Amino acid sequence: xxxxxxxxxxxxxxxxxxxxxxxxxxxxxxxxxxxxxxxxxxxxxxxxxxxxxxxxxxxxxxxxxxxxxxxxxxxxxxxxxx
Amino acid sequence: xxxxxxxxxxxxxxxxxxxxxxxxxxxxxxxxxxxxxxxxxxxxxxxxxxxxxxxxxxxxxxxxxxxxxxxxxxxxxxxxxxxxxxxxxxxxxxxxxxxxxxxxx
Numbered sequence: 723x724x725x726x727x728x729x730x731x732x733x734x735x736x737x738x739x740x741x742x743x744x745x746x747x748x749x750x751x752x753x754x755x756x757x758x759x760x761x762x763x764x765x766x767x768x769x770x771x772x773x774x775x776x777x778x779x780x781x782x783x784x785x786x787x788x789x790x791x792x793x794x795x796x797x798x799x800x801x802x803x804x
Numbered sequence: 805x806x807x808x809x810x811x812x813x814x815x816x817x818x819x820x821x822x823x824x825x826x827x828x829x830x831x832x833x834x835x836x837x838x839x840x841x842x843x844x845x846x847x848x849x850x851x852x853x854x855x856x857x858x859x860x861x862x863x864x865x866x867x868x869x870x871x872x873x874x875x876x877x878x879x880x881x882x883x884x885x886x887x888x889x890x891x892x893x894x895x896x897x898x899x900x901x902x903x904x905x906x907x908x909x
Contacts, residue, residue, distance in 0.1 A: 765888055765892045765895065765896075766874075766886060766887075766888050766892065769874075769888065769889070769891070769892065770873060770874065773874070773875050773876075780875040780876065781875065786837070786838065787876075788838075788890075788891050789891055790891065790895070
């Protein structure tokens with residue numbers, strides 16, 4: 723079974739300088755992914771980068787993944803507001 | 805009648821419908837939590853939308869993923885433009901962007 727740590731590792735391997743917070747139970751996962759590469763990219767493009775990092779695994783091992791992508795700056799603002 | 809290939813069929817659907825949601829199941833009976841969430845968001849936006857059930861159209865299920873380079877369902881399109889999946893829909897809804905886009909139609 724896929725663990726949150728597996729997914730975290732796969733994403734961190736492919737996306738430069740990224741930080742992943744992820745929770746999940748083997749079926750449903752929820753990830754917050756922070757990286758400077760998301761700057762100046764649309765939300766669709768940001769999520770596509772993550773999907774590309776996971777590649778074929780999206781079709782097989784990973785059943786359901788929710789994600790939020792943001793730059794370190796956006797993350798800092800969100801953190802401060804929380 | 806000429807048989808359309810899947811990509812042509814998708815293009816025709818996108819041209820015919822201002823707001824179209826590719827989902828699992830129907831708006832009344834979604835077959836997946838993410839698809840259900842997408843329907844709820846569109847209803848909350850008071851949007852008039854059409855849906856395509858990819859479970860009963862396996863060719864569309866694969867074809868739409870190719871069309872948008874997006875590996876998951878649901879997928880929302882407005883005026884032929886790919887908007888995103890349920891995560892992006894929720895984020896846009898929370899910011900008010902989705903309602904604005906729909907009102908502007």
